[in-house]
Amino acid sequence: MEDVRVTTWSHSTYKDIWPMYYGQFKKYAPDLKHAIFIEKSSDELPEYCAQIINNEKDPYSQRFLESLKQVEEQNIIYMQEDFVLYSGVQIDWLRNIKDFLNNSDYSFVRLIKSGVEGGALLDEELGIWEVPRGCQYLFSANATIWKKSDFVKLYKFFKPGSLLDSELYGSDASRALGIKGCYIYKGEPKRGDLHYDSTLFPYMSSALTGYPLGGPSRWLMKHYEQELQPLFETYNIDPAIRGTI
Numbered sequence: 001m002e003d004v005r006v007t008t009w010s011h012s013t014y015k016d017i018w019p020m021y022y023g024q025f026k027k028y029a030p031d032l033k034h035a036i037f038i039e040k041s042s043d044e045l046p047e048y049c050a051q052i053i054n055n056e057k058d059p060y061s062q063r064f065l066e067s068l069k070q071v072e073e074q075n076i077i078y079m080q081e082d083f084v085l086y087s088g089v090q091i092d093w094l095r096n097i098k099d100f101l102n103n104s105d106y107s108f109v110r111l112i113k114s115g116v117e118g119g120a121l122l123d124e125e126l127g128i129w130e131v132p133r134g135c136q137y138l139f140s141a142n143a144t145i146w147k148k149s150d151f152v153k154l155y156k157f158f159k160p161g162s163l164l165d166s167e168l169y170g171s172d173a174s175r176a177l178g179i180k181g182c183y184i185y186k187g188e189p190k191r192g193d194l195h196y197d198s199t200l201f202p203y204m205s206s207a208l209t210g211y212p213l214g215g216p217s218r219w220l221m222k223h224y225e226q227e228l229q230p231l232f233e234t235y236n237i238d239p240a241i242r243g244t245i
Helices: 018-028 060-068 091-102 148-158 163-177 221-234
Strands: 004-009 033-038 049-053 075-080 108-110 121-123 128-130 144-147 181-184
Touching: 004 060, 018 221, 033 060, 060 148, 060 163, 075 091, 075 148, 091 108, 091 144, 144 148, 148 163
Parallel strands: 004 033, 004 075, 033 049, 108 181
Antiparallel strands: 075 144, 108 144, 121 128, 128 181
């Protein structure tokens, strides 16, 4: 995968999930390049992952934009540390998605169907659908391959104050800028209220939940118990430390 880098927004308080997160990438998508955006360096991250340090005292959007400046690739895969893979990533399919994106006037392709229904089918073989312009979640903080330049343009425009703000206001900002996007869907089953599974990029859309809602992040067992339980054993994680929901 040339000219693509997985960029993961994280924080040192989530270091307990890093072995699982990066261990699953090593197992299911070992050839992807990585960068992590964190507030301080850590020796608990894999050597192949570039650590891009941001100033925690700065606004969220500034931290993200300054981190992106240090990414050379023209495409990023937006990720968070709890987007844990549980099966094999279809790399050839992903490469074709990247090529479709870069030869189009779209800004992103979301690697999962999430918070969207309908839209025009653009490529049946690749399972690419257009996100309707009026969709509540035209912008969404899910695993997404972006043209980096368009992501930068969007964040410079509306300057979200937090990750939660990006989801609350990102769709209106995208409409204001004329940003268009797509999502991948091949008839996979629904998981929870808003998300569907992804054959292309099988990941937990939120292995942890709670922090944006005001509490400590807990393991989202009600949606991903079947996937998480064996991983707790593999990576020697005690779920009782964070708690479960």
